[in-house]
Every structure is written in structure tokens, then in C-alpha cells.
Amino acid sequence: MFRRERSLPLRGSAAALCNNLSVLQMPARNLTHFGVVHGPSAQLLSAAPEGVPLAQRKLHAKEGAGVSPPLITQMYESDGSVMVYWHALDSGDASPVQAVFARGIASSGHFICVGTWSGRVLVFDIPAKGPNIVLSEELAGHQTSVTDIATEPAQGQDCVADMVTADDSGLLCVWRSGPEFKLMTQIPGFGVPCPSVQLWHGAVAAGYGDGQVRLYEASTGTLHVQISAHARAICALDLAPEVGKLLSAAEDTFVHIWKLSRSPESGHTEVEHCHGECVPDTQVCGARFCDPSGSSFAVTGYDLAEILRFSSV
Template sequence: MVAADSEGPSDPGVRMFRRERSIPLRGSAAALCNNLSVLHLPVCNLTHFGVVHGPSAQLLSVAPEGVPLAQRQLHAKEGAGVSSPLITQMYESDGSVMVYWHALDSRDASPVQAVFARGIASCGHFICVGMWSGRVLVFDIPVKGPNIVLSEELAGHPTSVTDIASEPAQEPDCMADVVTADDSGLLCVWRSGPEFKLLTRIPGFGVPCTSVQLWKGIVAAGYGNGQVRLYETSTGALHVQINAHARAICALDLAPDVGKLLSAAEDTFVHIWKLSKSTESGCTEVEHCHGECVPDTQLCGAQFCDPSGSSFAVTGYDLTEILRFSSE
């Protein structure tokens, strides 16, 4: 295991980032971890941004120069005797059409227990959604048509799910492609399929895991104590522990083409790390590339805007804009 701090100098050979034109929001971002979603569509030369505020989500379609071309407010469905916090909804990528909604089962909840869905990721033709109860709902999405079905419920967590991440399997039938995290810090590594298989359980250490990512057999996990930890998916072995932030981490993201890891936290800082595997030892190595401070802002979401990690965006609590940064 290697422990690393974020105080060291950035690699002078890595390009730094500059502030770009921000994207205005109609409302502010709620104080929720991972409260920013980015979908880059190079064919259309557009980027979709999604931010949650209260019972609604804001979805923006943005041109390369940062000009919003369309903005939608997606509100939680109500009616049929079901209240909005008990709903999971799925839309077309531009938010134009709601294709499916699912009522969450709250029968096992006590009167004082919050009922919610938290954490979502797609894996092939499946979409996984985390639950307050620790279960993970797996929805099977057809290639054509709206016939979405709940195919499975995964029971691997004793506490509420906090985040879910996935990546395309590198080798058929042998690689993990989904990881789930919970409030106890426990990580579950899965292989998707007609029936999901639990491969590895990585124990927590008394601190919530707020955000996770997968990259080439590595689980990157961010915690409430500001640490980022890198684990081996096949064994659960801890490779690297980084004392990345002074306060709780609110978001992690990975640029898969280059192995860059983005971490953002309540300490107002965003850091970018370069992950690699040593050809000699096979161990994971980490290099600090860039640090960015967003003064007087409690960050709550951050994502790269492209697979190469050449730009990223962040949201902050009560901030009515999405901040963008790109490499010089």
C-alpha cells in the first residue's frame, strides 16, 4: 500500500486548466453528493448537463462554446396515490420524453426512516439504481420500445446505497463491471449479466463512501474523511490511500481514455490525479496533476466533460451556475 498527500507540486509537463464560460442555471444545485451528470455527444457536437434541485432536475443541452441551446425542468411524477420521493423516473437523453417510472417499495421503512433512491449507473442494457434499504434495483432496458422491466434486486449492503459506478467489461466472463457503495463504507463488486454475481466485498472502516469509480480492474472510492482509496476489484486489496481533501469528498469521476481521476470535496478544492499500473510490479501508481480552488463554495458535483479529461465541470451548493474548466 502507498499513502500519498495532495500537497505535492503538480507535474510541470501536464497542462493546467483555465476557467471557461459558466453555464447559468434556473435554480441552484442541492447539497447532494454527485450532484452533476454530464453526457458528451460528439456526433451532435452537444453536451448534456443534469443537476438536481429539490424534487426536480434541470437538464441543459450546451454547445461547445458554453451556450445553452435548451433547458428543461424535469419534475417528479405525482398522482396515483404515490408521493414524489417514492418515484424513480427514466427519460430520453434530452429530457423530452419520460419513458418509464417506477414506484419505490417503502413497506419495510419505519415511520422515521427516509425513503429514497441514490446512486445510478448503466451497464450494457441494464440500469442499476441504489436504494435507502441497501438494495440495488436492476432494470432491463430493451434495444427498442418502452418495455422496461425490473429484472432483479441485489442484496449486498446493510445500509443505504450512496453511489454506483460501472465500466464496460474488459474480458468476457471474468471482469467486474459494476461497483456499489454504502453509508458504512462497504463496497460490493459485481459482474453483470442475466443474473448479477457478487465477486468481492470490500469492508468499510467506519466512514461513509460517498462516491466510487471503476477503471481497468481498479475501484476508486472517495470517503467522508477526505480520503481516496484505490482497491483491486478481484481481491479487494488496498493499493493506494490518498489524503486528498480536508473535508468530505462529494464526487469522483474518471476519464477512461487516459486514466485521470477527478476528486471534489466540501473543502472547495478539485484535484486531478493520473492513475497508471506499474509494468514491473503490477501495482497502481498515482500522480497529482492539478488542483483548483472554488472559493467560498461547498462543492457538490464534478465530472469530466469528455473521455480524454481535457475539460471538467463542477457544481456548488446554492450556486446558480455550472462552472467549467478546460486545459490550456
């Protein structure tokens, strides 16, 4: 069971974007960083464990070299104090009425992968020291806009799928990261967007626009579990890797917690429902666990000027 804790006030509301909440726990400093997007800016909030907000910063997209903000991917230090790199997106053959954007971001080792409107995935190589970030390659596997990217550590194993990308058609591409990323398999869509994906122990968890959550084997694309989780489109998934908890949030105002387990006999993934939380009169657009054990989570909603927090009892 979870109970509502002290909420964190925001200086502005959250935009109606899927996965519109990021959480970074920093145990060494006893802090948790939260990030929310609204328009061309991002709000970063630091809070102590008891939920007391300590600092809040607003990042505005910076223009450079004649490039407008929507065409730029920018990277900052974790507290938003310093912009270390920016990259202008190539609009290519996009028509004047076609939106050009980056959507979906995840790290894999010393790489950061960013999805784009064209279906390409940009792979940036991040050095151990210094600001010499370079675009190392572009991955081609999607024909429609990328919606989300998820990764998990491969732990040094060869031929292990450790990244999954999703798009507006529902197609999932499963990759193996490395000096050169390799496409391992594709899981076909069925005409419904897949706004959010996660990876856990070689299983892909995908949330769809029809409220379904599906669990696949990453290496083969085999469907293990299908859950009618929500009444409306899913807007966020998250995983607590230490315990195998899956969080799903949707436009139906509900956040659900699921317990995942891998059967040692069959290797299949099994699911048990643990908790459901309603956020009344709110179009939920982001939800994340606040710690790897899944003992707390946070939620944002469209036109909601606060981050709601819940912890286990």
C-alpha cells in the same frame, strides 16, 4: 493546467447532494448535456462546445397511481422530453420517520442499476427498442443505504468485475454483471461513508467522508493506494477513461486531478497529482469531466446558480 471558461447559468441552484452533476457528451450532435438536481426537480441544460447554452429544461417528479414523488424512480429520454418509465419504490418496513429514496445510478450493458435507502440495488432490463422496461432482479449486499454505483465495460471477458456499489458504512460490493449479477467480493468499510466510487481497468477508486481516496484491486479487494486528498468530505469522483485521469471534489472547495497508471510488472495502480483548483466560498457538491480525454471538467456547488467550466491550456 486548467483555466476557467464561460460558466453555464442555471434557473435554480444545485442542492447539497453528493455527485450532483451529470455530463453527457454527444459528439454526433456537437452538444454536451448537463444535469443538476434541486429538490424534487432536475435541471437539464444543453450547451455548444464554446459553452453557449442552447436549451434548458426543468423536470418535476410526476405523481402517479397515488404514489408521492419521493417514492418514484423515473427514466426519461436523454433530453428530458419524454418519460419512458417509472417505478414505485417499496418502502417495506420503513418507519414513518425513515427517509425512503433512490441514490446512485449506473448503466451496465442493457441494464440500469439504481441504489436504494434499504441497501438493495434495483436492476432494470432496458430493451434495445420500445418502452418495455422491466425490473429483472434486486441485489442484496448492503445493510445500509447505497450511496453510489459505478460500472465499466467488461469487454466480453468472463469473471471480470465490472460494477461496484458503495454505502453509508463505507462498504464496497464488487459485482459481475450479466443475465444474473454475481457478487465477486466485498471490501469492508471503517465507519466512514463512501459517497463516490469509480472503476478503471479493474481498479476501484473510492472517495470517503474523511477526505481520503483509496484505490483497490476490484477482483480481490487489495488496497493499492491511499491518498489524503482533501480536508473535508469528498462529494464526487469521476474518471476520464481514455487517459486514466481521476477527478476528486470535496466540501473543502477544492477539485483535484490525479493521473492513474497500472504498473505492468506488479499490476499495482500508481497515482500522480496533476492539478488542483479552488472554488472559493463554495460547498462543492458535484464535479465531472466533460470529455473522455479529461481535457475539461465542470463543477457545481450548493446554492450556486451556475455550472463552472474549466479546460486545459
